[in-house]
Amino acid sequence: MRLRKRYGVAAVMLLVIAIGTKVGISQTQRTEFCLSCHEMRVYQKELEASPHAKDAQGNPIGCTQCHVPGSGVVRMMAAKSFMGIKDVWVHYVQPRETWDRAAMQPAARRFVDDANCLACHNDLTRNAKGDGPVSAEGKLAHDSYLGKNGQARSGCAGCHMNMAHLPPFDARLPHNAKFKSKLEEMPK
Template structure:
């Protein structure tokens, strides 16, 4: 009887270890940019990112998809985001043809929902310096960041609530004056 229960405990322990190692390996593999770009639907995002100010971090390293799109401060939120977004992306990939036309306007709010401010603040520590860190931000930017930090009222908006289209610029948003410089770099056509 004792040996039988020991075998059950050993088998359960081995199974749990295999599940944990498999899960960790799965999270690691699906967190790579090469995995994200293995789907044709994401290639337009890669092209946009390559031309944006967010193509590289301050040290010159390429920005990975998960650095922005997957919450990094909370394991439960990170796993929830990976499962939810991954399942939706997999469904679109599996049920659409090669020339899928993503409704970018419809997917933007969902994509932004999982973008934590901590991910932005990992690179942008000083909110009163410009993105190149070589000068102060505008007066409007200073007031907005004071509001965000609770120094000038209080804001419920996160970073992506104000900073839209900073790494990806959908066709429908390219006509806005604030996006003109970025839009002028984009020479490829989106599939519609």
């Protein structure tokens, strides 16, 4: 009887842990959770002005659609844990005036999983709007990414910079002019 009671208590505890984990994950997947830290608001403003503000169905794109791996629970939990600890550290310990977005950019790009990009952009022969083929340069780059003409050293975010966020030092680049003007038109 004692053994049965222990198994019962263990089963209830496992159930509570499983439910707690599921609720915790779903709550921290919400964009509102990400924006609860004031330093993330600049990224929200940039996203709202970007080409990635909405998906093909017109729904707003959330932070985790790009920044949390969607392929596999272990990868997702590892990424969420690492980024969560890093963000808490930055929020409470690192003074804002020491932030250097140029230095942070390469690391941030590593947290944009190619599988997340490919969930929406699954046909790499078509342009982003899907209304025509990619450019000749894009075809070569995508063929290299797919291993058809060599091997790419970069993932999606390595070539497609400033698709959702536009730091001031990249706003000066001519190919970001449209994004920059849209960002400047937004209310402060």
